[in-house]
Amino acid sequence: MENLFRFIDDHQDSSRRRCIWVNGPVIVGAGPSGLATAACLREQGVPFVVLERADCIASLWQKRTYHRLKLHLPKQFCQLPKLPFPEDYPEYPTRRQFIDYLESYAKHFNINPNFGECVQSARYDETSGLWRVRTTTSSGPEVEYICRWLLVATGENAECMVPEIEGLASFKGEVIHASDYTSGEKYSGKRVLVVGCGNSGMEVSLDLCNHNAYPSMVVRSSVHVLPREILGKSTFELAVFLMKWLPLWLVDKLLLILAWLVLGNIANYGIKRPSTGPLELKNTKGKTPVLDIGALEKIRSGKIKVIPTGIKRFVSPNRVELANGDQLEFDSVILATGYRSNVRSWLQESEFFNKNGFPKSPFPNGWKGSKGLYAVGFTRRGLSGASWDATRIAQDIGSVWKKETEQQKKTTSSIACHRRCISQQF
Ligand SMILES: Cc1cc2nc3c(=O)[nH]c(=O)nc-3n(C[C@H](O)[C@H](O)[C@H](O)COP(=O)(O)OP(=O)(O)OC[C@H]3O[C@@H](n4cnc5c(N)ncnc54)[C@H](O)[C@@H]3O)c2cc1C
Ligand SMILES: NC(=O)C1=CN([C@@H]2O[C@H](COP(=O)(O)OP(=O)(O)OC[C@H]3O[C@@H](n4cnc5c(N)ncnc54)[C@H](OP(=O)(O)O)[C@@H]3O)[C@@H](O)[C@H]2O)C=CC1
Ligand SMILES: O=C(O)C(=O)Cc1c[nH]c2ccccc12
Numbered sequence: 001m002e003n004l005f006r007f008i009d010d011h012q013d014s015s016r017r018r019c020i021w022v023n024g025p026v027i028v029g030a031g032p033s034g035l036a037t038a039a040c041l042r043e044q045g046v047p048f049v050v051l052e053r054a055d056c057i058a059s060l061w062q063k064r065t066y067h068r069l070k071l072h073l074p075k076q077f078c079q080l081p082k083l084p085f086p087e088d089y090p091e092y093p094t095r096r097q098f099i100d101y102l103e104s105y106a107k108h109f110n111i112n113p114n115f116g117e118c119v120q121s122a123r124y125d126e127t128s129g130l131w132r133v134r135t136t137t138s139s140g141p142e143v144e145y146i147c148r149w150l151l152v153a154t155g156e157n158a159e160c161m162v163p164e165i166e167g168l169a170s171f172k173g174e175v176i177h178a179s180d181y182t183s184g185e186k187y188s189g190k191r192v193l194v195v196g197c198g199n200s201g202m203e204v205s206l207d208l209c210n211h212n213a214y215p216s217m218v219v220r221s222s223v224h225v226l227p228r229e230i231l232g233k234s235t236f237e238l239a240v241f242l243m244k245w246l247p248l249w250l251v252d253k254l255l256l257i258l259a260w261l262v263l264g265n266i267a268n269y270g271i272k273r274p275s276t277g278p279l280e281l282k283n284t285k286g287k288t289p290v291l292d293i294g295a296l297e298k299i300r301s302g303k304i305k306v307i308p309t310g311i312k313r314f315v316s317p318n319r320v321e322l323a324n325g326d327q328l329e330f331d332s333v334i335l336a337t338g339y340r341s342n343v344r345s346w347l348q349e350s351e352f353f354n355k356n357g358f359p360k361s362p363f364p365n366g367w368k369g370s371k372g373l374y375a376v377g378f379t380r381r382g383l384s385g386a387s388w389d390a391t392r393i394a395q396d397i398g399s400v401w402k403k404e405t406e407q408q409k410k411t412t413s414s415i416a417c418h419r420r421c422i423s424q425q426f
Helices: 032-044 059-063 095-108 199-210 235-243 248-263 278-285 295-300 382-410 414-419
Strands: 006-008 017-021 026-028 049-052 117-125 130-137 142-147 150-152 174-177 191-195 214-218 225-227 290-292 305-307 311-315 319-322 327-329 332-335 373-375
Touching (some): 026 032, 032 095, 032 382, 049 142, 059 095, 191 199, 199 290, 199 295, 248 278
Parallel strands (some): 017 142, 026 150, 150 373, 191 214, 214 305, 225 290
Antiparallel strands (some): 006 017, 117 130, 130 142, 311 319
């Protein structure tokens, strides 16, 4: 039966590309978003195929995060649909606990992604009304999947942002992106330039301090720093609570007053605040406020130095010239300069996704496009946003699936029988 749905593309080089009909959605990406959607589809009885370029689930968490990382939102905002965290997990689960949870989540819902398959292109074929998704595999020939629904779950952090700074290539010390930073152990006694002051820049600088390194952090523009907790209560949880009663601008004002009471005036340490409030900035520009877990204390004590200006250029072998003309020496550079979506590099579509690879419609309307195209995990609302999308998408596809299955039960057409053949195992 399986062979009925596996055919060789007759107008392509048949020796090089396998062509596979997927009866159900293709999900691109096996991070939390892809897994959450797969789990919800499983509950709806809809078969699916998950394509993942890495050799494991949640590759961002397994391969591109540092060892001491903890979730910075309380656990109730980070668990995926249908399966809560184990009860004994702490308020802020560690990276290891989060990965263990995701592994057991995939097992629980019997989600078996096709690993080592990187989607190179996806386009909607108007003639057939189907999506054609091409991948390169780590182990063999190219594959083309043909499906009716395409679910984009490649994430807001698919690629690293590496800025073009004059002379960077001539810097003689090590230069890495924060996603390649695992621990501060090997930096003990070293002068490290950390470029960027988002959550990554702050937490890497703190970890470096804890390993007796000498970090200097570049703050070229501005950033909101909020305490992770206020009087033992999560600031994020407090914000979510206040948002039920108050307008966003007022919640932002209250958060800033509380931050000032707890942290003091951060301008004293060379850190400017944006003129837009923290939640409004997150919603409109996607810029996440820093939820401080101790970096500010190190800044206050001078253990993390703040460089309150941009970088002009690197001067070989190990100097950096700042925008104000000062020159400083460093042993290593860590680029905590953020991430970007990669959707536009492979999805041949410009109606639903903008040029930055995010859905054009803001939350709550950015999960569903036309022609069977969906996006999960692009709402700049972290893991809870991804769970929200996943639930909606599975309900949407599930209702169509159920209706059609009912109709098919009533007919004896052989075509209808074929349509329900699951092609998950090849
Ligand atoms: C360091 C860090 C900490 C964070 N902490 C929190 C937190 O505490 N709480 C919170 O709510 N959010 C947090 N976030 C936000 C973060 O976006 C989510 O935690 C989460 O990982 C998003 O899941 P995702 O599945 O959308 O994306 P990802 O986890 O990035 O997964 C996407 C997957 O798609 C795969 N992929 C990409 N392109 C292709 C392709 N072309 N073909 C095939 N596969 C592809 C990738 O390999 C990856 O496995 C954090 C983010 C970072 C970077
Ligand atoms: N514990 C946790 O849960 C953690 C969560 N995260 C999450 O991961 C996501 C990504 O965070 P992060 O990696 O910090 O990325 P961000 O996009 O939040 O921050 C990037 C930083 O790099 C700066 N930058 C970029 N280019 C340059 C340049 N050429 N020169 C100087 N500065 C530059 C930006 O400055 P500017 O604003 O001026 O552009 C900004 O300060 C966020 O959602 C964050 O919350 C990250 C770490 C830990
Ligand atoms: O950690 C992240 O990247 C997140 O996106 C989590 C998050 C969603 N909404 C927020 C608002 C304030 C701080 C963090 C988040």
